[in-house]
Amino acid sequence: MKAMILAAGKGTRVRPITYTIPKPMIPILQKPVMEFLVELLRKHGFDQIMVNVSHLAKEIEDYFRDGQRFGVQIAYSFEGRIQDGELVGEALGSAGGMRRIQDFSPFFDDTFVVLCGDALIDLDLTAALKWHREKGSIATVIMRSVPKEEVSSYGVVVTDQDGRIKAFQEKPPVEEALSTTINTGIYLFEPEVLDYIPSKTEFDIGSQLFPMLVEMSAPFYGLVMDFEWVDIGKVPDYWQAICSVLMGEVPNVEIPGHEVAPGIYTGINVSVNWDKVDIQGPVYIGGMTRIDDGVTIIGPSMIGPNCRICEGATVEHSVIFDYSRLGPDVRLIDKLVFGRYCVDKTGTTIDVRAAALDWLITDNRQDDSGIAPQYPVPDWVLTDQPLGN
Numbered sequence: 001m002k003a004m005i006l007a008a009g010k011g012t013r014v015r016p017i018t019y020t021i022p023k024p025m026i027p028i029l030q031k032p033v034m035e036f037l038v039e040l041l042r043k044h045g046f047d048q049i050m051v052n053v054s055h056l057a058k059e060i061e062d063y064f065r066d067g068q069r070f071g072v073q074i075a076y077s078f079e080g081r082i083q084d085g086e087l088v089g090e091a092l093g094s095a096g097g098m099r100r101i102q103d104f105s106p107f108f109d110d111t112f113v114v115l116c117g118d119a120l121i122d123l124d125l126t127a128a129l130k131w132h133r134e135k136g137s138i139a140t141v142i143m144r145s146v147p148k149e150e151v152s153s154y155g156v157v158v159t160d161q162d163g164r165i166k167a168f169q170e171k172p173p174v175e176e177a178l179s180t181t182i183n184t185g186i187y188l189f190e191p192e193v194l195d196y197i198p199s200k201t202e203f204d205i206g207s208q209l210f211p212m213l214v215e216m217s218a219p220f221y222g223l224v225m226d227f228e229w230v231d232i233g234k235v236p237d238y239w240q241a242i243c244s245v246l247m248g249e250v251p252n253v254e255i256p257g258h259e260v261a262p263g264i265y266t267g268i269n270v271s272v273n274w275d276k277v278d279i280q281g282p283v284y285i286g287g288m289t290r291i292d293d294g295v296t297i298i299g300p301s302m303i304g305p306n307c308r309i310c311e312g313a314t315v316e317h318s319v320i321f322d323y324s325r326l327g328p329d330v331r332l333i334d335k336l337v338f339g340r341y342c343v344d345k346t347g348t349t350i351d352v353r354a355a356a357l358d359w360l361i362t363d364n365r366q367d368d369s370g371i372a373p374q375y376p377v378p379d380w381v382l383t384d385q386p387l388g389n
Contacts, residue, residue, distance in 0.1 A: 004098060005034060008055065028242065079096075094114075108194060124225070163223060164222075166214065181224055263280075270285050283301050290307075307323065308324075319337070324337050325363065
């Protein structure tokens with residue numbers, strides 16, 4: 001069976017991570033989120049997968065290649081052009097990307113599934129496919145119920161008693177929401193739906209194709225299912241996803257490495273004197289990372305591979321990406337460190353280099369002899385106070 005993963009977006013709400021990593025390649029404890037989607041599709045018999053790519057397309061293509069090592073077949077549809085010898089992404093929108101593939105060659109010749117490439121899901125696609133076909137639906141939106149206070153973060157779907165979709169609300173205020181069922185970005189389509197998408201035009205599934213189907217009174221349904229769905233739409237969502245995995249709250253996602261003490265997992269060849277540090281799980285520490293004496297790490301926290309946490313530093317409820325070096329006595333609480341950026345749980349970002357604070361957080365591959373002298377750490381920089389306040 002055939003499927004498509006939507007992977008062409010720039011991921012602007014997940015910056016600064018997506019400056020250098022395309023959204024589908026964002027790692028969940030060292031494994032790209034899109035890899036979980038490929039495994040799910042394979043499990044349910046969807047073994048021919050098209051991926052539309054644009055922003056940082058090479059990162060995705062170089063990792064997944066033709067899909068052979070994942071037990072599937074993968075091909076890519078690049079959306080963009082070459083300008084001055086450089087690839088420039090020009091995404092066609094989620095629906096436009098589908099139509100581009102079909103215009104090239106009629107790949108979608110039977111019921112197919114479309115997934116957004118930025119969520120961890122544990123969904124029974126086989127059951128969803130059966131329901132879709134029984135309804136005779138041209139398009140089915142997989143939905144979840146959320147608490148009413150959360151509806152303003154999502155696209156709300158309004159259905160009748162038979163599940164037929166009547167209307168959409170894009171991130172409505174709580175008091176105006178007509179439903180608590182939301183669009184998860186998981187769709188089942190019949191090939192006929194592609195006839196309603198214009199060729200060579202930027203066109204969106206949610207904001208353009210779906211309202212058109214409602215207006216036409218097409219057989220268009222929404223199915224509410226109870227399944228694990230961890231959306232990584234924004235930096236705070238990513239932070240929460242890592243915490244949820246470390247806490248064991250996400251089915252079928254295991255913490256990598258080996259458990260050296262209750263709730264403490266490491267990759268290989270981690271340098272640490274366990275008698276001279278205070279580490280409270282759940283914590284993951286990547287391979288070839290050095291933890292100096294006097295360091296405190298309180299979970300849920302993740303320290304990526306090839307990092308160094310210098311003496312006296314504290315890392316609490318934080319996510320530290322690969323090759324980060326935290327200077328002596330740095331105190332990180334509820335923060336994400338990615339390269340030269342430090343981000344708090346609200347998504348507020350500080351560029352430590354632009355703020356002349358790169359002596360606090362730097363690249364661990366930098367020679368120690370080139371690191372600036374240490375200075376007292378300003379209280380407002382890396383404590384539990386929101387950045388920018």
